[in-house]
Amino acid sequence: MTPRRAREKAVGPSGQSGQSGPSDTPDAPDAPDADGVSAVERELFGGRLRWDDAFVEHEGAVARMRFTQMAAALPRMVGVVMRAGWETDPRALTGVVLAQIGQGLTAAFGLVAVNGVLASLFANGPTGDKLRDSLPALVLLAVVAVGTALLMAWSTAMSGRLEPQVERAVSLRYYRAVTGVELAATERPDIQRHLEAGRFGTDSARRMLTLSVGVANVVIGMVAAALVLASLHWSLLPMLLAIALPKGWGAVRSARREYISRRHWVDHRRAVATLLQYLTMPHAAGEIRAHAAGSLLLRGYEEMSGLMETEQRRLARAQARTDLVAGAFSGLASLGCYGVLWWLLTSGGLPMAVGGTAVVAIRTSTGRLTSLVQQVNRMYEEMLQLNDTEVATRLAARHAIPRTGEPLPSPVREIQVRDVSFTYPGATVPALHRVDVTVRRGEVTALVGANGSGKSTLAKILGGLLLPGGGGVWWVGADGERVEVREAVRADVFRSVGMLTQDFPNWQMTAAANIAVGAGDRPRDMARVEEAARGADVAALIEGLPHGWNSIVLKGYERGVQLSGGQWQKLGTARSLYRGAPFLLVDEPTSALDPHAEIEAFDRLRTLADSGVAVVLVTHRLAATASADHIYVLDRGHVAEHGAHERLMERGDGLYRGMFEAQAAQYGLGSRPAASGTS
Ligand SMILES: Nc1ncnc2c1ncn2[C@@H]1O[C@H](COP(=O)(O)OP(=O)(O)OP(=O)(O)O)[C@@H](O)[C@H]1O
Numbered sequence: 292m293t294p295r296r297a298r299e300k301a302v303g304p305s306g307q308s309g310q311s312g313p314s315d316t317p318d319a320p321d322a323p324d325a326d327g328v329s330a331v332e333r334e335l336f337g338g339r340l341r342w343d344d345a346f347v348e349h350e351g352a353v354a355r356m357r358f359t360q361m362a363a364a365l366p367r368m369v370g371v372v373m374r375a376g377w378e379t380d381p382r383a384l385t386g387v388v389l390a391q392i393g394q395g396l397t398a399a400f401g402l403v404a405v406n407g408v409l410a411s412l413f414a415n416g417p418t419g420d421k422l423r424d425s426l427p428a429l430v431l432l433a434v435v436a437v438g439t440a441l442l443m444a445w446s447t448a449m450s451g452r453l454e455p456q457v458e459r460a461v462s463l464r465y466y467r468a469v470t471g472v473e474l475a476a477t478e479r480p481d482i483q484r485h486l487e488a489g490r491f492g493t494d495s496a497r498r499m500l501t502l503s504v505g506v507a508n509v510v511i512g513m514v515a516a517a518l519v520l521a522s523l524h525w526s527l528l529p530m531l532l533a534i535a536l537p538k539g540w541g542a543v544r545s546a547r548r549e550y551i552s553r554r555h556w557v558d559h560r561r562a563v564a565t566l567l568q569y570l571t572m573p574h575a576a577g578e579i580r581a582h583a584a585g586s587l588l589l590r591g592y593e594e595m596s597g598l599m600e601t602e603q604r605r606l607a608r609a610q611a612r613t614d615l616v617a618g619a620f621s622g623l624a625s626l627g628c629y630g631v632l633w634w635l636l637t638s639g640g641l642p643m644a645v646g647g648t649a650v651v652a653i654r655t656s657t658g659r660l661t662s663l664v665q666q667v668n669r670m671y672e673e674m675l676q677l678n679d680t681e682v683a684t685r686l687a688a689r690h691a692i693p694r695t696g697e698p699l700p701s702p703v704r705e706i707q708v709r710d711v712s713f714t715y716p717g718a719t720v721p722a723l724h725r726v727d728v729t730v731r732r733g734e735v736t737a738l739v740g741a742n743g744s745g746k747s748t749l750a751k752i753l754g755g756l757l758l759p760g761g762g763g764v765w766w767v768g769a770d771g772e773r774v775e776v777r778e779a780v781r782a783d784v785f786r787s788v789g790m791l792t793q794d795f796p797n798w799q800m801t802a803a804a805n806i807a808v809g810a811g812d813r814p815r816d817m818a819r820v821e822e823a824a825r826g827a828d829v830a831a832l833i834e835g836l837p838h839g840w841n842s843i844v845l846k847g848y849e850r851g852v853q854l855s856g857g858q859w860q861k862l863g864t865a866r867s868l869y870r871g872a873p874f875l876l877v878d879e880p881t882s883a884l885d886p887h888a889e890i891e892a893f894d895r896l897r898t899l900a901d902s903g904v905a906v907v908l909v910t911h912r913l914a915a916t917a918s919a920d921h922i923y924v925l926d927r928g929h930v931a932e933h934g935a936h937e938r939l940m941e942r943g944d945g946l947y948r949g950m951f952e953a954q955a956a957q958y959g960l961g962s963r964p965a966a967s968g969t970s
Contacts, residue, residue, distance in 0.1 A: 306627050329595055331590055332394075332598070334591075340558040340562050341555050341556065342561065352668055354817055356519065363670070368499065368677055371461075371496075371681060372499045372500050372503060375496060377649035379460045383450075390442045390443070390446035391504065391508055393442040394442045394443065395508075397439045398511070399519055400435050401439075402515070404429075405428075405647075406428075406523070406644065406648040407427070407428030409644040410644040411428065411654075412645040413643045414789045425787055450501065453500060454934045457496050458494055461493055461677075462496075465490075465493055465687075467659065468687035470682065472486065472687045473690050473692050473758070475716065480716075485679075486686065488554075489682065492673075492681075495673040495674075495677040496677055496680070498669070499670065502670040502673060502853025506667060509659045509662055509663040509666065512659055513659055516655060516656045516659075519652060520652050522641070523645045523648060527631075527653075530653075534625050534653075534656075534657055535660050536620075537620035538663075539664060541614055541616065541618075543667070543668070545610045545613050546612050546668045548606060556599065556602060558924070562595065566591045567592060569584075570585060573853075625653075632649055632814055692781050693789075694780075694781075695780065696778055696780040697774045697778050698774075698779075699768075699774055699787065700766065701768065702768065702769060702873065703787060703873060704729060704732055705771050706765070706767070707728075707761075707765040707767055708730075708762070708765075710727060710762035711728075711761065711762035712725055712726070713760045721928050723745045723749060723752070723928045724928040725929070726745070726928070726929070726930050728749065728933075729921075730928065732873055732905045733901070734900055734919075734920035735900045735908055735921075736907050737908045737919035738910075739911070739916055739925070740924055740931075741926065745927040746878070747878055750790075750909050755776055755779075755781055755784035755785060759776075763776070766787075789809065789868065789869075789871070789875045790870075790875075791863050791876070791880050793879050797952070798844075802833045802836065802840055802845060803815070803841065805844055806823055806866050807869065808866060812870070817840075824862075826865065827865035827868060827892075829862055829864075832858060837850070857884045858882060864877070864892065868899075871903075873903070873904055874905045875899065875905065877909065878909040880896075897918060913950055913951045913954050916936065916959065922936060922947065924939070924946050
C-alpha cells in the first residue's frame with residue numbers, strides 16, 4: 292500500500308476520521324514512513340513494532356555466526372536433544388541410533404553389490420554367463436533392499452515413540468525454570484524477552500529430533516558412499532565434497548536470514564495476532580459492534596499483515612538469489628566431477644564397471660544431498676530456536692527464587708515492614724520509599740491512598756512476591772524471634788499467604804478447579820473447596836449450575852457457563868480463602884460486587900480476622916476501612932498517615948479525612964471538599 296493510500300484509509304475518504312479520531316489530534320498517525328512503519332501501526336501501537344536495540348545486540352551475535360560456528364553449535368544442540376531422549380527413553384534412542392547405523396551399512400553394501408553386478412556385466416564372455424556371475428551380487432542387492440526397509444520401519448517406530456517424550460522433557464525443563472523466576476526479574480524487559488522467546492523453541496526439540504534422525508540417515512548414507520567411492524578411486528571423494536559444500540552454505544545462509552527476520556518481526560506478528568484475537572473474543576464483541584472497533588482492527592490487520600508480506604517477498608527474493616549462487620557452484624562442481632570421471636575412464640585409469648558404480652554413487656549422493664540441504668536448513672532454524680529455549684532455561688535458573696533459607700518462625704505473629712523502598716526495574720521514581728508498616732494476626736490492616744500511591748506494590752512486598760530494594764520485611768514469631776524475607780525459605784513465605792490480586796486470573800477450568808488452584812501444591816480437598824465457596828458466598832451459585840462443580844467457567848466448552856464480573860470476584864475470593872493461610876492479602880476484593888454483597892464480604896473479612904487471620908485490605912471503599920484495626924494512608928510511595936479511623940478523622944487537613952469526606956459527600960452525607968493534590 293502506498294503512503295498516500297494508507298493515509299487516506301486512516302483518515303477516511305472525506306478527509307475526516309471515521310473514529311473518534313487520533314487522526315483529529317495533533318499527533319495523528321503518519322503514513323508508512325521510510326522505516327516501513329504503517330500508519331495504523333503508529334495509530335494503534337504508537338510506532339515501529341520491531342525488536343529494540345537490546346535485542347539487536349543479541350541478533351548481531353546470531354548474524355555473526357559463521358558457517359563454521361554454526362557447524363560447531365549444531366552437534367551441541369543435537370546433544371541437548373539426545374540427552375533429553377536418553378533421559379526419557381534410552382531404549383527408543385538406542386533403537387533409533389542402531390537403525391541409522393544399520394541403514395548406513397546397508398547403503399555401503401548396496402554400492403558394493405552394484406559394483407559387483409556391473410563388474411560381472413562388463414566382463415568378457417557370453418551374456419548368459421555374465422548374468423549368472425552377477426546373481427550373487429543381485430541377491431545381495433535384494434537382501435540389502437529388504438534390510439533397508441526393515442531398518443527404516445524400526446527407525447520410524449522408535450523415533451515416533453521418542454519425539455513426544457523429548458518435546459515434553461524440554462518443555463517441562465523450560466516451564467519449570469520459568470515459573471520459578473523471581474517476579475522482579477520478570478519485570479525487567481530484557482529478561483522477560485529472553486524468557487518469552489524460549490517458548491517458541493520447546494517444540495523445536497521434537498522437530499530437531501526428527502531432523503537429526505533424517506540428517507543422520509543421509510549423512511551416514513553419504514559417508515558410506517564416500518568410503519566406497521574413495522576405495523574405488525581417491526579423486527572421487529573431493530569431487531563429492533565440492534558438490535556438497537555450496538549447497539550447505541546456501542542452506543545455512545537462508546536459514547539464518549529467516550531466523551533473524553522472524554526475531555525482528557516478533558512484536559509485529561504478535562500485534563497482528565492480537566488484533567485478530569480481539570475480533571472473536573466474546574468479551575470484546577460488544578465494543579467491536581457498538582463502537583465499530585472491528586473496522587479499525589481489520590484495517591490494522593490488513594495494513595500490518597501487508598507489511599509482513601513485503602518482508603516475506605524480500606526473504607523469498609534473497610533466498611532465490613542464494614539458491615541460484617549455491618546451485619551454480621554445485622552444478623559446476625558436478626560438471627567437473629563427471630569431466631574427471633570421463634578422463635579417468637578414457638585414459639584407462641578406471642575400469643568401466645567402477646565408472647558405472649561411481650555414476651550410481653554420485654547420483655544417489657547428490658539426491659541425498661538435496662534432501663540433506665533441505666533438512667539442515669530447517670534444522671538450523673530449529674536449532675536457533677531451541678538455543679533460545681536453552682538460553683531462557685539457563686537465565687531462569689540464574690534468577691530463580693532460592694529454595695533454601697531460614698525457616699519462618701512457627702507460628703508467625705506479625706509481619707514488620709521497616710524502612711522499605713522499592714523501585715520497579717526501569718522506573719525512575721520509587722514505587723515505595725522508606726515505608727514502615729506492621730501487619731498483625733487477628734487484625735484487619737487497610738492500605739488506602741490515591742491511584743499509583745503504592746498499595747498493590749506494598750501488598751506484593753508483604754506476600755514475598757517482590758523483595759524490597761532497601762530496608763527489610765521481618766516475619767516475627769510469638770516470642771519475638773524473626774526472619775527477614777530475603778533470608779527466609781520463600782516456599783514457607785508463600786505457604787503463609789493467601790492472595791487476591793487486583794488482576795487475578797480467571798482460569799478456564801471447572802469451578803472446583805478455580806478454587807482448588809488456590810493450593811496447587813496440595814491434593815484437592817473437596818470439603819474445603821465447598822467451605823471456601825460458602826465463605827465467599829458463591830457456593831449456592833456453583834451448585835445451581837447445570838454441571839455444578841464440574842461446570843467449566845468459560846462459555847464455549849460443552850459444560851461451559853458464563854459468570855458475571857462479581858461472580859468471578861467471589862470465585863477469586865474463595866480461591867484465596869481455600870489457601871487457608873494465616874495472612875490474607877486482598878486487593879480491591881469487592882470492586883465488582885453489588886452493595887449488599889460488598890457489605891457481607893467486608894463483614895466476612897472481619898470475622899476471618901477475629902478468628903486469628905491477618906487480613907490486609909487494599910481498597911478505595913473507605914466505608915469499609917472505618918472498621919479496620921489499623922489504616923495506612925499511602926501517598927506517592929510514602930506512608931503519609933496511619934492509625935485507626937477515628938484518629939485519622941481527627942486531622943482536619945488529613946489525606947484520609949479528605950478522601951473519606953469526598954466519598955461521603957457523594958451520598959449527601961457531608962460537604963464535598965476541595966480535591967487534595969494526592970494523585
Ligand atoms: N509492574 C510495574 N512496572 C513498573 N511500574 C509499576 C509496575 N506496577 C506498578 N508500577 C508503578 O508503581 C507505582 C505504584 O503502583 P501500585 O500498583 O502499587 O499503585 P496502587 O496504589 O495499587 O494503585 P491503584 O489504586 O491504581 O491500584 C505506580 O506509579 C505504577 O505506575
